[in-house]
Amino acid sequence: MVALFYLVVLPTSSAHIHGRDAGASTRIHLDKIVVARDGDVRMSAWPGELKRSGEWVSVSWSGASASWGDWVGVYSPADADVTVTAPIKYKYADEFKDGYGKLWFRLTNMRADYVFHYFSGGIDKPTLIASSNRVTFANYNEPLQGRLMLTGVPHEMRVMWTTLNTTSPQVKFGTSPGQYVGSVSASTTTYTRDQMCGAPANTEGWRDPGLFHSAVLSNLSPDTRYYYVYGDPAYGFSEEASFMSAPRPGAASRTLNIFAYGDMGKTTQHWNNEKASINTTRLMIKDMQAIPMDLAIHIGDISYAVGYGAQWDEFHDQVSAISTRLPYMTCIGNHERDFPNSGSRFNGTDSGGECGVAYEVRYPMPTPGRDQPWYSFDYGSVHFVFMSSEHNFTIGGTQWQWIEADLRKVDRTKTPWIIFSGHRPMYIDSNYDKGDSADQPVARELRRNLEDLLFKYRVDLAFWGHHHSSVESCLLVGAQYQRSCPVFNGTCMSEGQATTHVVIGMAGYRLSTDIPLTMPSWARVVDVSENGYTRLSVTSSRLEMTFISDVDARVKDHFVLTK
Ligand SMILES: *[C@@H]1O[C@H](CO)[C@@H](O)[C@H](O)[C@H]1NC(C)=O
Ligand SMILES: *[C@@H]1O[C@H](CO)[C@@H](O)[C@H](O)[C@H]1NC(C)=O
Ligand SMILES: *[C@@H]1O[C@H](CO)[C@@H](O)[C@H](O)[C@H]1NC(C)=O
Ligand SMILES: *[C@@H]1O[C@H](CO)[C@@H](O)[C@H](O)[C@H]1NC(C)=O
Ligand SMILES: *[C@@H]1O[C@H](CO)[C@@H](O)[C@H](O)[C@H]1NC(C)=O
Numbered sequence: 001m002v003a004l005f006y007l008v009v010l011p012t013s014s015a016h017i018h019g020r021d022a023g024a025s026t027r028i029h030l031d032k033i034v035v036a037r038d039g040d041v042r043m044s045a046w047p048g049e050l051k052r053s054g055e056w057v058s059v060s061w062s063g064a065s066a067s068w069g070d071w072v073g074v075y076s077p078a079d080a081d082v083t084v085t086a087p088i089k090y091k092y093a094d095e096f097k098d099g100y101g102k103l104w105f106r107l108t109n110m111r112a113d114y115v116f117h118y119f120s121g122g123i124d125k126p127t128l129i130a131s132s133n134r135v136t137f138a139n140y141n142e143p144l145q146g147r148l149m150l151t152g153v154p155h156e157m158r159v160m161w162t163t164l165n166t167t168s169p170q171v172k173f174g175t176s177p178g179q180y181v182g183s184v185s186a187s188t189t190t191y192t193r194d195q196m197c198g199a200p201a202n203t204e205g206w207r208d209p210g211l212f213h214s215a216v217l218s219n220l221s222p223d224t225r226y227y228y229v230y231g232d233p234a235y236g237f238s239e240e241a242s243f244m245s246a247p248r249p250g251a252a253s254r255t256l257n258i259f260a261y262g263d264m265g266k267t268t269q270h271w272n273n274e275k276a277s278i279n280t281t282r283l284m285i286k287d288m289q290a291i292p293m294d295l296a297i298h299i300g301d302i303s304y305a306v307g308y309g310a311q312w313d314e315f316h317d318q319v320s321a322i323s324t325r326l327p328y329m330t331c332i333g334n335h336e337r338d339f340p341n342s343g344s345r346f347n348g349t350d351s352g353g354e355c356g357v358a359y360e361v362r363y364p365m366p367t368p369g370r371d372q373p374w375y376s377f378d379y380g381s382v383h384f385v386f387m388s389s390e391h392n393f394t395i396g397g398t399q400w401q402w403i404e405a406d407l408r409k410v411d412r413t414k415t416p417w418i419i420f421s422g423h424r425p426m427y428i429d430s431n432y433d434k435g436d437s438a439d440q441p442v443a444r445e446l447r448r449n450l451e452d453l454l455f456k457y458r459v460d461l462a463f464w465g466h467h468h469s470s471v472e473s474c475l476l477v478g479a480q481y482q483r484s485c486p487v488f489n490g491t492c493m494s495e496g497q498a499t500t501h502v503v504i505g506m507a508g509y510r511l512s513t514d515i516p517l518t519m520p521s522w523a524r525v526v527d528v529s530e531n532g533y534t535r536l537s538v539t540s541s542r543l544e545m546t547f548i549s550d551v552d553a554r555v556k557d558h559f560v561l562t563k
């Protein structure tokens, strides 16, 4: 069985690591980079100035006799030292055998200019032989990365965005398009290299994140569409976006439509682990045109920047068509938080040195305090609870006490549904059972410490993500969808008696095949075949959940809970 597993799996996995598709810039050996410009090679980028974020640039060169592994790296700021700074992204250029070639890149405005460098020698021993002209943006203060968040206070909405500089950042809003009767000033914050806990976040992955502006709109009328722009009178405002304010609190709210998923990330050229995320994003944007969506919840492993700051910019860029229209509520995952000796429950380096700081500044959720990323909020007939599987959740500890008190307080006449989420799963069909942070030991630990609370307080649904693999997790880490029966202590119960657990870590990260041959008795659906996302439709008496495929938008799983 084990031998067979190796035989089947290793060829493709080693291709992931050594092949041309190697994902992260970490694979580029910066310490081996040599700069030896070749005067015969000419390289240029066009256009040299971009009006807006997201425009495309063509990069062409001549005089380079391409050999296997040649690549073009995309750097920003243009004067970044390539021997100590990772590229934002890169593409192979070695199919251009005639000495000249052309590649296209889409550039996100990251508040600085860009340059393209041509490297021979592959990513193991790169030699920089030519550079393009610089590409600039007309406005480095273009307000970008717009996102909405609930604050935990009814009738409020937080709006956040990013720029380079600031004078008087603000949100203008109203209930008719183009008619902004209200305005709210934003407060501004950022984070610094010193706040990172380690590499690559404070070394080759560091990039100035710009300024984060945050404005809270308050006293909003329920069930009302608001139109808004964000920006700064000195630098300009965003395009208009709109959102539906929260429903009237309580059980009689409108039908809620909610996206839920984990482990999404972004699709950046040659950061290939989360290729599927672009499909997920596109399908959700399409859904939003047909369905009155209310809320997005992303339960951990948000951007997979893992210490490469520019990848957060790429992620916000990718999801902004969603996050400027729906409150984007997040739960922390290992790739946001974990770093040795930094206070995380698990000692891995999964956050690439960010140790939760980049995440917390970008997604200020209504948590009890700094580095205590657990919180709850009511939305219509649902009480949502988000825990951190990346912090101590032992019975009697700070987080456990908070969860117990929160669940105890829920008024089921107001919010008949409780949906509980964490990143690492409490129930999981997985072979990965070796070591402190493996799927099964963590699931057992979660059940030992928290399952009694879920049972006692009749939590209806629990969402988890993260499913990882058994053999060598760095090779086979993957995502998938799973659904349990209503289960307590490993035993199926009748509906309404126990929690239905759904693993929804399939939104972007590459798929895992790491499941045992026999499904555990509590498992109802285990689907490792396609990426996708889920939608919930909730009234006070009926909750419907649908898993949609990233491949062709068909329904892959569907179930209903009733009260
Ligand atoms: C941003 O602020 C810095 C420091 O005040 C200033 O030097 C620079 O010109 C400003 N740039 C833009 C594009 O606003
Ligand atoms: C993305 O969508 C296309 C169809 O638009 C499909 O062919 C492809 O398989 C999808 N990719 C993933 C990873 O789901
Ligand atoms: C994390 O590592 C530190 C030192 O390397 C050790 O003291 C601590 O026990 C480890 N924690 C866990 C949960 O393994
Ligand atoms: C977790 O918290 C519990 C309860 O406060 C404590 O006894 C335990 O030592 C903590 N575990 C770690 C690894 O810090
Ligand atoms: C949970 O199940 C185990 C056997 O699988 C049993 O020994 C234990 O008593 C059960 N615990 C509760 C609280 O029902």
Ligand SMILES: [Fe+2]
Pocket (backbone or CB within 6 Å): 300, 301, 333, 334, 335, 423, 465, 466, 467
């Ligand atoms: Fe994870």
